[in-house]
Amino acid sequence: MAKPYRCLVVGPSWVGDMLMAQSLFKTLAARHPGLQLDVLAPAWSHGILARMQEVRRALVAPFSHGSFGLKDRWRLGRELAAEHYDQAIILPNSWKSALVPFFSGIPLRTGYLGEFRHVLLNDKRWLDKQAMPRLVERYAALGTSPGEAPRAAPQPRLTLNKIAQQATLVRLRLTLDKPILALCPGAEFGPAKRWPETHYAAVARAKLAQGWQVWLFGSAKDRPVTEAIDLLAGNTCVNLAGQTSLEETVDLLACAAAVVSNDSGLMHIAAAVEVPLVAVYGSTDPGYTPPYSDKAQVLRLGLECSPCFKRECPLGHLDCLNKLGPEKVLEVLP
16 A cells, blocks of 8 residues: 655645645645645644645644744654654745754755745745735645646635534623624734725615625734724624634534625635625735635725735725725625
């Protein structure tokens, strides 16, 4: 019996990027039947990885953001040497992200060239941004042979846990007796990706008037934003910000009849559970990280100054989002 192919992927640090990485996982699983795939990633992302059928195991990357941690990386590399991986694929472009696979002695170490890591990689790829404009394509290409023509990248799709979903509904005293509008107003990247609270509240009021219920999603950091939206909507929303794990968020978003979201990790989760989605873009480019779902619609104004990819509006007016009124979202919602 053939030995299963064993691969270690060093994952990205953002929720949305981790969702996009599933295109690589699917590509590898299709090429290597019986694949044993482990992902080295921050602890926060393990709930997402648990919902990806291609992933055998999520390994904790115990490195604080921005830290070098050479000794810790060497120690982890030597521990992982016992796993005898056939290949490592490094998704971040940093030099330090390639250290653990190098210290592990993994024979094939694949990644795009960047930050002077020629020595650490022995399967070096050049990134052709014109041939692969989307992040999912760039990730998936690392699972193919060098020089192989780019193919359509598999779409990210997360599995649901119906038992856990029901338990979460009970714990939070949520009901499914009315259609649910899920609003995801946060964006870890910065305020230049955040549709205004007043616009979200206007959409919430309109759907509440139609007999819907409105659930607000986000992290604990997003709580001030969701509280402001709830206040503007008459304190009639269900504010779940900071109340759910990522796994619970996956299951709850799947309950929604519609989702409105900034370009964020939660937007990509909503796309990956295939619920009707309106994705609002400001400073970022839907051509690079679009929601991958036939049920998703992208709204953007396409002003001359966007996409700027800035965390805050460099011109101080945020017209790309402020002038994208709530009526445009309501026009395309169910």
